[in-house]
Amino acid sequence: xxxxxxxxxxxxxxxxxxxxxxxxxxxxxxxxxxxxxxxxxxxxxxxxxxxxxxxxxxxxxxxxxxxxxxxxxxxxxxxxxxxxxxxxxxxxxxxxxxxxxxxxxxxxxxxxxxxxxxxxxxxxxxxxxxxxxxxxxxxxxxxxxxxxxxxxxxxxxxxxxxxxxxxxxxxxxxxxxxxxxxxxxxxxxxxxxxxxxxxxxxxxxxxxxxxxxxxxxxxxx
Amino acid sequence: xxxxxxxxxxxxxxxxxxxxxxxxxxxxxxxxxxxxxxxxxxxxxxxxxxxxxxxxxxxxxxxxxxxxxxxxxxxxxxxxxxxxxxxxxxxxxxxxxxxxxxxxxxxxxxxxxxxxxxxxxxxxxxxxxxxxxxxxxxxxxxxxxxxxxxxxxxxxxxxxxxxxxxxxxxxxxxxxxxxxxxxxxxxxxxxxxxxxxxxxxxxxxxxxxxxxxxxxxxxxxxxxxxxxxxxxxxxxxxxxxxxxxxxxxxxxxxxxxxxxxxxxxxxxxxxxxxxxxxxxxxxxxxxxxxxxxxxxxxxxxxxxxxxxxxxxxxxxxxxxxxxxxxxxxxxxxxxxxxxxxxxxxxxxxxxxxxxxxxxxxxxxxxxxxxxxxxxxxxxxxxxxxxxxxxxxxxxxxxxxxxxxxxxxxxxxxxxxxxxxxxxxxxxxxxxxxxxxxxxxxxxxxxxxxxxxxxxxxxxxxxxxxxxx
Numbered sequence: 001x002x003x004x005x006x007x008x009x010x011x012x013x014x015x016x017x018x019x020x021x022x023x024x025x026x027x028x029x030x031x032x033x034x035x036x037x038x039x040x041x042x043x044x045x046x047x048x049x050x051x052x053x054x055x056x057x058x059x060x061x062x063x064x065x066x067x068x069x070x071x072x073x074x075x076x077x078x079x080x081x082x083x084x085x086x087x088x089x090x091x092x093x094x095x096x097x098x099x100x101x102x103x104x105x106x107x108x109x110x111x112x113x114x115x116x117x118x119x120x121x122x123x124x125x126x127x128x129x130x131x132x133x134x135x136x137x138x139x140x141x142x143x144x145x146x147x148x149x150x151x152x153x154x155x156x157x158x159x160x161x162x163x164x165x166x167x168x169x170x171x172x173x174x175x176x177x178x179x180x181x182x183x184x185x186x187x188x189x190x191x192x193x194x195x196x197x198x199x200x201x202x203x204x205x206x207x208x209x210x211x212x213x214x215x216x217x218x219x220x221x
Numbered sequence: 222x223x224x225x226x227x228x229x230x231x232x233x234x235x236x237x238x239x240x241x242x243x244x245x246x247x248x249x250x251x252x253x254x255x256x257x258x259x260x261x262x263x264x265x266x267x268x269x270x271x272x273x274x275x276x277x278x279x280x281x282x283x284x285x286x287x288x289x290x291x292x293x294x295x296x297x298x299x300x301x302x303x304x305x306x307x308x309x310x311x312x313x314x315x316x317x318x319x320x321x322x323x324x325x326x327x328x329x330x331x332x333x334x335x336x337x338x339x340x341x342x343x344x345x346x347x348x349x350x351x352x353x354x355x356x357x358x359x360x361x362x363x364x365x366x367x368x369x370x371x372x373x374x375x376x377x378x379x380x381x382x383x384x385x386x387x388x389x390x391x392x393x394x395x396x397x398x399x400x401x402x403x404x405x406x407x408x409x410x411x412x413x414x415x416x417x418x419x420x421x422x423x424x425x426x427x428x429x430x431x432x433x434x435x436x437x438x439x440x441x442x443x444x445x446x447x448x449x450x451x452x453x454x455x456x457x458x459x460x461x462x463x464x465x466x467x468x469x470x471x472x473x474x475x476x477x478x479x480x481x482x483x484x485x486x487x488x489x490x491x492x493x494x495x496x497x498x499x500x501x502x503x504x505x506x507x508x509x510x511x512x513x514x515x516x517x518x519x520x521x522x523x524x525x526x527x528x529x530x531x532x533x534x535x536x537x538x539x540x541x542x543x544x545x546x547x548x549x550x551x552x553x554x555x556x557x558x559x560x561x562x563x564x565x566x567x568x569x570x571x572x573x574x575x576x577x578x579x580x581x582x583x584x585x586x587x588x589x590x591x592x593x594x595x596x597x598x599x600x601x602x603x604x605x606x607x608x609x610x611x612x613x614x615x616x617x618x619x620x621x622x623x624x625x626x627x628x629x630x631x632x633x634x635x636x637x638x639x640x641x642x643x644x645x646x647x648x649x650x651x652x653x654x655x656x657x658x659x660x661x662x663x664x665x666x667x668x669x670x671x672x673x674x675x676x677x678x679x680x681x682x683x684x685x686x687x688x689x
Contacts, residue, residue, distance in 0.1 A: 017537040018419055018519050022652045027633045031287070031304025033261035033311050035372075051640070051658035054304055083537070085420040088453070089650060090631075091355040092259065093371035114423055114455050115355055119371035174245045174387070185373065186272070188241055189381045196383050199238040199249045200276075206235070207347055209476035209484045210251045214278045214322045214343075 002124040003182030007105045008150040008161060009078030012068050013139040019082055020089035021116060025098040029054055038094055039101030043069065069102075073145040081138050082109040086127075087116025096123045106151050108158075110135045121175045124182060126153060128169045153180055225494035227391045228458050229426040232366035232491075236349045238383055247383045248366075251348040254334045255282040255321070255375070257308040258633070259353030263376035264315040274319050275382035281343050282316050283324040284309045285333045286633045290596050290623035296327045305634065332599020332625040335359040335566040339443065340601055342472025346461045346488045351378055356566045356649065358449040362442035363469065364461040364491040369450065389456065390500040392425035393493075396433035398508025403682035405576065406441035407568060407647070407666035409433070410448040411513035413505055415523040422454030425501065428493060429459050433507055439468040440570045447567045448649050451520040460492035514553050514679055515651045515664040517541035522651070523664070526553050526681045544653055545661050546641075553679050556663065560644040561586075561593040561620075561674040562656070563667055565630035568647035569598030571605050573667040577647075578614040580671035580682065586619035587677030594621040594636070596628040620674065632657045645673035 029041040031054055040058040045051075047069060049062040063070045069077065080099070086109035087095060096119045099107065105125065110132045112120075120127045128151070130138070141147045141160070150159040153176060158167045178185070189196075204211050226234075238247040260282070267274070274280070287305035300306040309326060316323035324331040330341065335356050338344035344360040350367040351357060353375045360367035370384065378384055394413060414421070427449045434442065442459045449457030459465075466485060469475050476484045493499075511525035518541040524530065532549045533539040542549065547556070563569070563577050574597060586593045595615050597603040603625055606612055612622045629636040630648035638644055638660025647670050651662040665673065668682045 015536065016540075017535065020519075020650075020652045022631075022650070022655050026654055026658075027631050030258055030633065031302065031308055033265065033307060035262050045654045045658060085423070085453070088419055089355065089450075089652060091353060091369040091371055093262075093353075093373060096371070111420055111423065113420075114453070115369055115371060115450075119373065122371060122373035174243050177243050183243070185385070186270070186377050186380050188243065189247060189377065189383055189385070192239060192241055192247060192383075195239045196247070196249065196275075196381060199236070200382065203235070203249060203251070207251075207484070207487060209480050210345065210348055211278070212474070212476065212480075214281065214474065 001182045001184070004105070004124050004126050004153055004179040006150065006152045006154065007078065008148060009105065010076050011079040011081055011138070011142040011147045011149055012074045012077035013142040014068055014080055014082040015139060017083035018085045018088055021087055021092050021095035022089055024087065024095035025092065026052070028052065030092060030094050035097050036101060038098035039103070042098040042102040043067065078103050079106040079108065079149055079151065080104050081135060081142055082107065083135065084110040084132065086112050088113035091115045093119045096120050096125050100125055108135065108138060121178060122185060124179060126151065126179060128171065130169060134167065225497040227493040227497040227499065228364060228428055228460055228491060229389065229391055229456065232347070232349065233388055235347070236366060245385045246387050248349055248386045250351055250378050250382055250384055251279060252343060252350040253280045253378050254338055254350065254352035255280060255312070256286055256334050256352070256354065257284045257312040258286045259372050260315065260375055261308060261311045262372050263379060266376040267379050272380045274379055277320060279382060280321045282312055282321055283331050283334050283337055284312055284326050286627045286631065288326050288626040289634050290626055290628050290636055293326070293624040301635070329600040332601065333566045333569065333627055335447065336570060336598035336602065339363060340472065340599060342469060342475035345469065345475065346465060346491055351384060355450045355455070356447050358455060358457040359443050359447040359566055361446040361449070361457040362439055362459050363465055364459065364488070366456065368455045389426045390424055391498065392422055392427045392454065393499040393502045394427055394429050395431040395502060395504045396429060396507055397431050397504070398433060398506040400433070400507045400510060401683050403668050403685065404507065404510055404512055405666045405668065406437060406444040408510055408513045409505070409507050410445050411515065411520070411523045411664060412510055413503070414448065414452045414520045416505065417452055417503055419451060419519055419521045420453045422449060422452040425454050426456040426458060427452065427454035429457065430493070434459060435462065438572060439464060440572045443570070444567055448520070451649055461488045512666060512669050512682055514669065516545065516547060516553065518544055518651055518653045520649070520651060520664060524553055526679060528553060554681070555678065557589060557678045558643045558645040558663060558673050559589060559591045560638060560642050561590060561670050562629045562644055562646040562648065563594070563670050564596030564598070564628050565648035566598065567649045568667050569596060569602065571602050573647065574602065574606050574611050577667040577671035578611045580668050580685065581618045581620070581675060582614050584618055584675045586674050589677045590674055592621065593619065593674040594623055594629070596623045597625050599625050629656050631655060645670045645679065
């Protein structure tokens, strides 16, 4: 996972509450066994005017000129600002992969769906929750275009690069460390191998039926 | 004397491994359910890192999201979509490689992962259970610590049999009152989501309790827990009781004999203690609750059948009404769907199909309904329904009876809405385009969907009589 220390980039406002993961990456693009290549279909049904198919070249599709990432000066955005409950719905990690693949490194929103946020943490996408009025203010700044922020995870500060307030943000300290170091999560957990084994043994004695072999009891047809 | 604990606290503690060096909590995972869409990248990651599977028999797989609901006798050859075929085949290959129990497209026990888990006794009380699918909350109806996870976490569970899971807060949803005939668990959960919103349960494990819940069947409790995620909670729970015991006993993989007795003794403790602390409690009296219908593009945009479409209160709601092509003040009973879908992990169990069949019995699908389909949740549900003649009730009325899978709940297989289609659906999400590009979804109960098919519009099933 790519470590996240500091990012400076252009913002784009997505004036929607409850942006669900079906919107972030619609189902027809989930039929891949890869982790990459989803960026072209990020926000597909808002971004394009037709119904997308996975076998299409996105460069040949009609784009929706009103969608924020299609408006002049916003396509290069790497910091997305959205309303409440961003990333609710399906657990599809493809939503996070699509955002990263497009080039989004930070999402600022009033709140996030729990599973989405965990997926983001597991992939180096920084999610920052700020009070609704602050999000609204940032959106207003962003609307004008050319609005750049510096997001520093070491100091937990958001700087207005074109002058203005510097804001603090709060983040779960564990998530922060993980993002800063770009840790291999599985490697970190496997350091606890003996604790996992001890728990397994303990559960084996308190709830042995949980560990009954399945294959031996393969049913007769 | 220990201080009183909630059911979630008990389950969390019995699975708690300890803290990692970064301070996060690890919990042990007893059961891991896999399907074709969210597992391939996880297996690929495992293989690339050269890591072994931690415990084979924790894992069980089935193909459900992508499988077609027609031509199933053709097996893999019946999958026209190249991407879907690759995913289903990849799951076959990964399960063969690791010798994982797999109910593939040809298995008569194949079905929606959240339906086959409980019905086969793979999901047992007291377990921790995960799946790369947000509706994993369903299994909580059996007092299981069950939650949906992302693909990175799927890989993590395959390799370590554990999940990073920091303790959630406790939310109790207390349901009281006796619902009117025709009003179901689906109506209750939709009403709850309307009340607390789709982010209402974020950060909390949601336990459903109270006399109404105690009187519900396990299948109805699964409908409640299934949509806990639509209320923001990745975990839904119901305490173990005699109803749970009767449901689990004799299931294919349920413990037997002495092991069963020992399990029962343990499971008796799977409830919140008197006086346990909940960070939040929500009370809902369902005694006068009308059947619910969603009108917008979020599961919190819901009304009783006797209400009118409300005035939008936000740009998001305005946009939803525009997408749904509905006007404030319009009566829900004047809405005329052209498609009806009875299925999904929310409402494709045998009781759902019985309830819908009771409404359909002896009637015909209305003109104006272009397609009414029933997709049983599993091969077992399909077989049971056929043995009761339910398939005939539906097909004689003009419904299509399909093969098991997720189908039009998310339209990854060929079953999807066309633009401007309006669907009465027993599924769980009415997001824009969820059931098909440009399609409009109204979330309802099985009885309400069946009645919409027969009457060509939404009707109040309480007024039909006969439905019990």
